[in-house]
Amino acid sequence: MQNNKSLEPLNAASQFVEKYFSYCQAALLAGSVVRGEATTTSDLDIVIFDKEVKNSYRESFVEFEWPIEVFVHNLTSYKKYLTMDYERAIPSLQKMLVEGMVIKDDGIVEPIKKHAQKILENGPQQWSLQTMDTKRYFITDVLDDFIGCTKIHEELFIVNRLAELVSEFILRANGKWVGTSKWVFRLLKAHDEQLAFQFFEAFNLYYETKDKTQIIVFVDNVLEPYGGRLFEGFSMGKAIR
Template structure:
């Protein structure tokens, strides 16, 4: 793994020199920095300039490496930290900045954005209110009903996959914890509550491998209990009044 990081650092340095020589801060982040890279991992780069017209995400291939560059200035970076990631509950960009390795050396801008990222991570996501809790309870309740007596294995697998992410998100967000998405969910659950992570693993393995959904249903009951349990009757949501086409 150390060889992988060394190669990534070398390639990232070349990218900086060739494509982003005027950047105020340049960080290599992601799985290679965490020693979790595979043969197919990409390079995650955070590139910060003094000023950009608008933030952007740029994907390209360099020396055989797939690269994802997240290009910002200090103002757009803070906006994404506070108005995008804190709202979603998934701290993708703050994590990258916090854990990133600055190349070719530390800079004042790099120190400032790392300090900001750590501050945002400590603040946590925007807390859920009753509306968010009810929306999550309702969604999970619907999925649980779909797996109580699934019509076929294909439908079961699709619903269980979605339920895994929804249940993990509810468990974390309902406790005002940062959440995660995709392949990062198991790592986040392990970091917050190893015992619960194991319960999730066992329950969903039973559903996927044996098509036994009872452990998943019991786990959903347990997670939702603190917020009032499953929700269907009485759930109401109104669309905004402006959601209508103008009259001809």
């Protein structure tokens, strides 16, 4: 959605909150407009805290010349989402709370921001050796499918899955948060810029020429410090007699 937006983001967000959530306890403007990364299709992400709301919810609007997404929580429900984001290692709400510009605050924002900041700084739960082996096994399985595939229609989906698994492995094996969509490359780059561009070059070469060689070498290099590809001897869920 592309709009000609004459209202500044904070101004638009403030008017929106006053119109729809005037009785809320707090409101924060987050997302790309706050980070200085907005594009012509960016929306406004607004986190609302309203003690009268029974359940958290998300809703989309087009108001004040902007597409707007609101993430509405009561004063306890947001903690459930912080926990869920921590468990999946994708700290979406934590980032919105930490980066968010205050639109309204009845005195509750500071401790909420500190809680979210602490989670971000501590990082996600470390993978166990068993988890690492399981992830190596699944990467090996998909890599073998990719190497052996001769049908381009199937190969496209295999290589996309391989990219997801390998990017997750790089980040989680190094104790980093993960993300989706555009955040994958951003997080890889923040972790290791050279490695991120090696990743890009390997997969981009395949998309342009269908040459698999660089991807295979890259994946093997990623796995090598952790024991390389894993197939023979792998077991999951086997009962011990």
